[in-house]
Amino acid sequence: MDSSLLFLPELLLVASIMAIPALYIATENNKSYSICANMTLALSFLLLILFWFYPDEVSFEKNSSVYIIYSHFKLDTFSQLFKIIFVLTALTVSVLSGSYFEEDEPHQAEYYTLLLSSTLGMMLVASATDFLTLFLGIEISAFSSYAMVAFRKQDDKSTEAGAKYFLIGAFSSALTLYGISLLYALTGSITFEGMRSFFTGLNNEVVSGNFDEVIFISSLFILAGLGFKIAVVPFHAWAPDVYQGAPTPVTTLLAAGSKAMGFVALFRVFLFTMEAVSDEWKLILGIIALASMTIGNLAAITQDDIGRMLAYSSIAQAGYILIAVPALTDDAVSGAIAHTMVHAFMKGGAFVIVAGVGAAGLGYSLDSYKGLAARSQLLALSMTVCLLSLVGIPPFAGFISKFLLFYGTLQAGLSGDTWIIALVIAGVLNSALSLYYYLKVIRFMYLYDAVGSKDIEFSNAVRYISFLTVLFLAIILPLFWQSLFEICKEATVALMT
Amino acid sequence: MIDPIHFVVFSSILMLIGAYGVIRNKNAIVVLMSIEIMLTAANINFVAFSSYYHDLTGQVAVLFVTTIAAAEVAIGLAILLSLFKQRDTIELDLLNTLRW
Amino acid sequence: MRWFLFLLLVVALVPAASAENHTVIVTQADDSSSYFFDPEVLTVNIGDTVEFVWGNGSHNVAQVSDSESKTYGSGFYSGVPEVGGNWVLPAEYTMQDGTLYYVCQPHALMGMSGSIIVGTGTPPLPDIAMEFGDFPWLSYLLVFPLIGSLWILGFRNNPSAPRIIALFTTLFTLGLSIIIFVKAGSGSGFRLMEEYVWAPKLGVSLLLGVDGLSSPMVLLTGIITPLAVLFAWHEKEKPALFFALLLVMQTALFGVFITLDYFVFYIFWEVVLIPMFFLIAIWGGDNKRYASIKFIIYTFTASVVMLVGFMALYFEAGVNSFSMIEIAEANAGFNRDFQIWVFAALFIGFAVKIPSVPWHTWLPDAHVEAPTAGSILLAGVMLKMGLYGLMRAAIPVLPLGAEYFVPIMVVLAIVSILYGAALSLGQEDLKKLVAYSSVSHMGVALLGVATMTELGFAGAVFMMFAHGILSPAMFMVAGVMLHQVGTRDIPKLGGLAGYQPTTAGVFVVIFLGSLGLPGMAVFVAELAVFIAFFQSHGYWLILPIFGMVLTAGYHLWALQRSLFGPDSEQIEMNQVHEAPWYEFYPLLVIVILAAFFGIFPSYLMDPITVACYDILAFMGEV
Known part of the structure; x- marks a missing residue:
């Protein structure tokens, strides 16, 4: 069979992006958009899973990459793995949105269209083979999410968050683009392969010349743009505001999907394209990692809005993941991939509950979690599992992935750059620090009495999703973490060669 | 004779002007325009080096970037418009309902 | 030159590979002022043999300690000291790394003690059952x-x-x-x-x-x-x-x-x-x-x-x-x-x-x-x-x-x-x-x-x-x-x-x-x-x-x-x-x-x- 079939999940999304506006013209029924989006995403998810388990049928080779559409898209284990994560996140968000928004909420057709196009952008990023495709993917996803953040036009906070997100996002993507143009000017190529061979040549002195400054400056520019996507210090200022102001399902998409997309792009750029010149950017990434985990955790302690708190926590988590990038070894990178994926689940799971609690009318402050255990054992349990997992307390999945991350990085530190050990120790101490603010929520849920009525109906979607989250984070991943490790290892090999 | 270095210097100057505009200005529309200037700076690099290397990808990139810039302005103006409708202002200093 | 080095190497390696014979002289100074083993500390490899040779004085060689005293027990005790005659006490070290300490029982306090270091000198870690x-x-x-x-x-x-x-x-x-x-x-x-x-x-x-x-x-x-x-x-x-x-x-x-x-x-x-x-x-x-x-x-x-x-x-x-x-x-x-x-x-x-x-x-x-x-x-x-x-x-x-x-x-x-x-x-x-x-x-x-x-x-x-x-x-x-x-x-x-x-x-x-x-x-x-x-x-x-x-x-x-003590009034x-x-x-x-x-x-x-x-x-x- 033709391997273009592998592009089917993306094509499905494109078709649906066109179909929903058509539905809007044909029918006034708000439910139909969400059903259409759910079905598209579920189908696309199923296809991805099928491709994963039956690679031969679609001439997908796990050991080597498949290039399609004039080599503009590359399908390998790494890209497919993250596509699964993106589509799963989008599916969760879509299901969640159905229960989060009122039946008569305006502009639902636009919302679902944007959700799908944002997902499409992420998937393009995962498969990109050159900077132009990468940039297009990032922008498609970003533009859609700007609009989604601001989509409640009557909501003052939503609009303000949207404006901030848009302005900072546009600024940083302009910086990235300039960095890309500098790299193009230097190497004369825009594909990852071309640049990589140029840098390798530079390293082996096949290409003569000293371009250290240019490489350093352009990696700074690119880092500024991607750092904005993954929200690391000093490009993090938007995250708390946007996470707080945006409608919670959109926040879920940003925290789980968009962040993972940022990491995918970062891995492709730094670990593949610019690997040979790692001396130029290693230290700066290390410093950013250290700063963002420390500042993120310290800032999270004093927050009293759950969205802001989780935003700062995700800044800190981005810091943890970044420590593996300067380490550059297979083990460290597969740890980073594992933690990126598990982080999407943990953060996504936590925001689903935030959405559920918010939709039930309890509000978004930390106080609204007081007595949640009395209102719903399941939601409280799920939140506890997500939060303890974020801290990295065994036996939850967060511990496993964090362990793999620190394991690989420490190994690299012990055998090479000793300053990386300091990053690992800082990460470990930061995990202990973060326990404080996560426990605050857990204490609120279990130890305080609920203010107001106890009988609050949480929507079924939230309940099912949180049940699945518990199942996944507390049982499935910890039991089968060897498979997780192996998958991540495969993805790393696909990424770095 | 115009060296490639002249293009880089020119684009860097444009870039700095744009960045300065983004950082210093209080008006969202002017910020948007400054961002466009930054994109133009990148475009100049692409075009210049496309001719230097005799490679068309740079020019293709410029076409894409221009499209992206247009889309960006459209989305940006829409968001700013809805902000203006609610607050009667687009001064960035007044975006403080959410703590910075 | 290269050949010469090679030969040297062979000469150096051959004895190391095969079992070696060591000799310890058990002796006392003529004026009976000092008693000693010569050499006092001997390093041997596993499989080597050591011969204690003495001609004067009444000495014995008694093993005092080692990690597992039974290992070298046999043949490592020369019996009752006898005056005169040429005694030879052979002992073979075939078992394991370790350090043995031995003395002449009558003259141990006069400094007549020695040790044999076998291999690295430290016994291997016990196999944990x-x-x-x-x-x-x-x-x-x-x-x-x-x-x-x-x-x-x-x-x-x-x-x-x-x-x-x-x-x-x-x-x-x-x-x-x-x-x-x-x-x-x-x-x-x-x-x-x-x-x-x-x-x-x-x-x-x-x-x-x-x-x-x-x-x-x-x-x-x-x-x-x-x-x-x-x-x-x-x-x-x-x-x-x-x-x-x-x-x-x-x-x-x-x-x-x-x-x-x-x-x-x-x-x-x-x-x-x-x-x-x-x-x-x-x-x-x-x-x-x-x-x-x-x-x-x-x-x-x-x-x-x-x-x-x-x-x-x-x-x-x-x-x-x-x-x-x-x-x-x-x-x-x-x-x-x-x-x-x-x-x-x-x-x-x-x-x-x-x-x-x-x-x-x-x-x-x-x-x-x-x-x-x-x-x-x-x-x-x-x-x-x-x-x-x-x-x-x-x-x-x-x-x-x-x-x-x-x-x-x-x-x-x-x-x-x-x-x-x-x-x-x-x-x-x-x-x-x-x-x-x-x-x-x-x-x-x-x-x-x-x-x-x-x-x-x-x-x-x-x-x-x-x-x-x-x-x-x-x-x-x-x-x-x-x-x-x-x-x-x-x-x-x-x-x-x-x-x-x-x-x-x-x-x-x-x-x-x-x-x-x-x-x-x-x-x-x-x-x-x-x-x-x-x-x-x-x-x-x-x-x-x-x-x-x-x-x-x-x-x-x-x-x-x-x-104990007086009844409390507070309860x-x-x-x-x-x-x-x-x-x-x-x-x-x-x-x-x-x-x-x-x-x-x-x-x-x-x-x-x-x-x-x-x-x-x-x-x-x-």
Whole structure:
């Protein structure tokens, strides 16, 4: 069979992006958009899973990459793995949105269209083979999410968050683009392969010349743009505001999907394209990692809005993941991939509950979690599992992935750059620090009495999703973490060669 | 004779002007325009080096970037418009309902 | 030139490859002023032979020590010294690396002694006996409490089912742990081993096994948990969750004590924290929120540092396995600086749990706020995790690091003993008194470990067990006071003995046992530790002994103020009555156990001593 079939999940999304506006013209029924989006995403998810388990049928080779559409898209284990994560996140968000928004909420057709196009952008990023495709993917996803953040036009906070997100996002993507143009000017190529061979040549002195400054400056520019996507210090200022102001399902998409997309792009750029010149950017990434985990955790302690708190926590988590990038070894990178994926689940799971609690009318402050255990054992349990997992307390999945991350990085530190050990120790101490603010929520849920009525109906979607989250984070991943490790290892090999 | 270095210097100057505009200005529309200037700076690099290397990808990139810039302005103006409708202002200093 | 070098090489290699003949001249100076072996120190390879040759004087060659004296026994004794004649004593060294010391018996004091270093000079590490069981006793130990807790959650709306199920489950596991204790026996090495591969690529597996170090701890956990359940018989607030958490905690504690894999050990170590956090946070006293947070942050911070140490060990050993046994067997390759750093990381993790001064401050808060059943588990079993971990996971693997830390451990231990005892003197809350006394008692155990001798180790482990049954009893006393008298403030109590004579009698026995009365378990442990400490550090012993004086002081003073003396006017004496059965019998059981192990310490001491010998063997100290 033709391997273009592998592009089917993306094509499905494109078709649906066109179909929903058509539905809007044909029918006034708000439910139909969400059903259409759910079905598209579920189908696309199923296809991805099928491709994963039956690679031969679609001439997908796990050991080597498949290039399609004039080599503009590359399908390998790494890209497919993250596509699964993106589509799963989008599916969760879509299901969640159905229960989060009122039946008569305006502009639902636009919302679902944007959700799908944002997902499409992420998937393009995962498969990109050159900077132009990468940039297009990032922008498609970003533009859609700007609009989604601001989509409640009557909501003052939503609009303000949207404006901030848009302005900072546009600024940083302009910086990235300039960095890309500098790299193009230097190497004369825009594909990852071309640049990589140029840098390798530079390293082996096949290409003569000293371009250290240019490489350093352009990696700074690119880092500024991607750092904005993954929200690391000093490009993090938007995250708390946007996470707080945006409608919670959109926040879920940003925290789980968009962040993972940022990491995918970062891995492709730094670990593949610019690997040979790692001396130029290693230290700066290390410093950013250290700063963002420390500042993120310290800032999270004093927050009293759950969205802001989780935003700062995700800044800190981005810091943890970044420590593996300067380490550059297979083990460290597969740890980073594992933690990126598990982080999407943990953060996504936590925001689903935030959405559920918010939709039930309890509000978004930390106080609204007081007595949640009395209102719903399941939601409280799920939140506890997500939060303890974020801290990295065994036996939850967060511990496993964090362990793999620190394991690989420490190994690299012990055998090479000793300053990386300091990053690992800082990460470990930061995990202990973060326990404080996560426990605050857990204490609120279990130890305080609920203010107001106890009988609050949480929507079924939230309940099912949180049940699945518990199942996944507390049982499935910890039991089968060897498979997780192996998958991540495969993805790393696909990424770095 | 115009060296490639002249293009880089020119684009860097444009870039700095744009960045300065983004950082210093209080008006969202002017910020948007400054961002466009930054994109133009990148475009100049692409075009210049496309001719230097005799490679068309740079020019293709410029076409894409221009499209992206247009889309960006459209989305940006829409968001700013809805902000203006609610607050009667687009001064960035007044975006403080959410703590910075 | 090249040929010449090659020839040299061949000449150098050939004799090294084949067995070599060494000669030692046994002689004395003509004026009989000095006697010596020549050469005095001889280095040989395995398979070499040595001939002792002497012509004058009456000498013999007698072997005095070596790692296993039987190995070179034959042919290594020249018999009765004879005058004159040419004697030759051949001996062949075919067995193993080691160092032998020999003397001439009549002239040893005149300097006639020598040694033979075979190979590297240090005997190879003993092969640790690993016996895989034919029946999965140890996994049953992990699984049953979990099943019990799920079972309880199934009956959560029934008022009395949870406690009955919990009691049943814990009694069942008590039976299991007694069986395991007996089956572990007192042989060297690990028994009843089981291995379930979990992540082979990383070398992680659920490796279970008990030896003389862990089987007393398993027994202790088995004994303490049913007592805690019994003591919490009338828990009214969310009983199902309470007992379920107790059982989850029991699983985790068993897990810590029976696992032999660093990774799994860490997981169980952390899992202990979660139920304990909820036990304090939900059922605790007035200040429970502060105490629970302090508890979990303190211990979690320490243990993540420990995790980094574990990972460093794993990489340095390079055996691609987290198994404690395999990593310990690779410990010869760890250099001293590495050992010191890693031991520091592990020591922080364990010292907070012990708890040693200055990391003890979480303990009084946690104890005072915890419900009595929580305190029982905390003091009885959880505090033992620290020292157990030190002896299982740190010392055998990092002997040089441990040696470097001996002075620090001694200082910390003595400060803990004195500081804990001094603070206990000043406490008015009975529970706080017991909490500080725990700091002091665990200081004694840490002192035993710091001696790095077999007796000291054994004393420390015995102390862990003895304190593990007596300090829960002390907390139970405090609990009984609170329930039956209404307060546990010592100044408010007084003259209780007249109103609850039987209970007061048991109290007196428990207090005396805890202060180290001969015939009770604590005494044996203290004696062993102090003898070992005297042997290794001499008259510094005076400091811990002074701590014991303080210990006796605060115990007796507290007893005198609360049970005896004039009737208190701050409590209504006619409301005071004997403890109910579910509080009295656990106390009685503990008194009997403490006396039993005090009078027949060998039941515990035998396996403990063998295990401690194994640890020292791993360190290369024997």
